[in-house]
Amino acid sequence: GHRMEWSSYHRLEDIHGYMDYLAETFPDVCSVVSIGNSVEGRPLKVIRISNGKANAPALWIDGGIHAREWISPAAVTYIINHLVENSEDLEADYYILPVANPDGYEYTFTRDRLWRKNRKRSVGSPCTGVDLNRNFGYRWGGLGTSKDPCREIYAGSGPFSEPETNAIRYFFEASAANFKAYLTFHSYGQYILYPWGYDKRVPPDYADLEMVGKQVAAAIKKAGGANSVYTVGNSATTLYAASGGSDDWAKAILKIKYAYTIELRDTGKYGFVLPARYITPTAKEALAAVMVVTEACKSL
Ligand code: 0X9
Numbered sequence: 182g183h184r185m186e187w188s189s190y191h192r193l194e195d196i197h198g199y200m201d202y203l204a205e206t207f208p209d210v211c212s213v214v215s216i217g218n219s220v221e222g223r224p225l226k227v228i229r230i231s232n233g234k235a236n237a238p239a240l241w242i243d244g245g246i247h248a249r250e251w252i253s254p255a256a257v258t259y260i261i262n263h264l265v266e267n268s269e270d271l272e273a274d275y276y277i278l279p280v281a282n283p284d285g286y287e288y289t290f291t292r293d294r295l296w297r298k299n300r301k302r303s304v305g306s307p308c309t310g311v312d313l314n315r316n317f318g319y320r321w322g323g324l325g326t327s328k329d330p331c332r333e334i335y336a337g338s339g340p341f342s343e344p345e346t347n348a349i350r351y352f353f354e355a356s357a358a359n360f361k362a363y364l365t366f367h368s369y370g371q372y373i374l375y376p377w378g379y380d381k382r383v384p385p386d387y388a389d390l391e392m393v394g395k396q397v398a399a400a401i402k403k404a405g406g407a408n409s410v411y412t413v414g415n416s417a418t419t420l421y422a423a424s425g426g427s428d429d430w431a432k433a434i435l436k437i438k439y440a441y442t443i444e445l446r447d448t449g450k451y452g453f454v455l456p457a458r459y460i461t462p463t464a465k466e467a468l469a470a471v472m473v474v475t476e477a478c479k480s481l
């Protein structure tokens with residue numbers, strides 16, 4: 182393993198090497214496990230960060246479900262670095278998957294910078310890739326999804342048909358941790374989105390999600406500046422309806438209270454191709470979000 186820096190975007194090997202380095206260097210605070218393999222056989226590496234305090238709430242954080250959203254794994258690795266460096270202050274346990282779609286991520290470096298989906302070959306179609314954020318098993322195949330493998334929002338052949346989403350499901354089935362939050366980082370648009378995504382309805386406790394979401398937006402504003410304006414709202418209303426997302430599944434099936442999709446920078450100037458000079462400021466916003474949600478989890 183080796184260290185990391187945030188002045189450029191990194192390949193999968195670097196990110197995994199950094200996680201292994203942390204586990205080797207700080208074995209009392211972190212450990213790395215592979216929760217499964219991608220379609221092309223790459224490991225899905227999760228780092229657990231904890232200082233062992235009893236009865237701590239647990240937070241799940243993932244990045245890179247969509248291959249081209251490079252700011253997401255970059256910000257999530259920055260969060261990992263911060264949590265490990267400040268581990269004596271931790272009041273929660275974190276389970277973090279920085280690259281949930283490793284095949285797609287590598288493909289954006291080698292072949293197609295704007296690839297979104299995983300790299301599953303579809304039988305009987307010339308097209309490749311399932312949208313992993315349409316493949317989770319709650320309201321699978323509903324609004325905002327497609328059965329056509331050639332579409333960017335192809336939901337796959339069935340719920341959890343993909344090894345990447347299935348690995349996440351099995352991780353949660355096997356885990357005894359007390360999950361109170363599920364944060365999934367995407368780009369772009371600068372949104373803090375809460376369920377539901379499948380429809381414009383809201384969960385019964387949406388007022389809590391709205392309130393904590395607003396606290397997140399305020400903390401981001403404080404951490405950043407004039408450009409750090411994030412919009413809070415229900416996914417389907419604020420953005421568009423899209424079923425089979427990880428956030429809806431976490432909320433409905435896992436019953437994790439604070440389920441958010443956070444769309445990082447920017448608001449469209451560079452879109453997915455956000456220049457590397459924006460990694461640090463954007464990652465600070467993402468970290469501010471994690472800190473606010475951690476506080477909310479503590480008081481549950
Ligand atoms: O469409 C998506 O999967 C997300 N936006 S992105 O531009 N990063 O692709 C938004 C997902 C919001 N959550 C749900 N619709 N469940």
Ligand code: ZN
Binds near residue numbers: 250
């Ligand atoms: Zn996305």
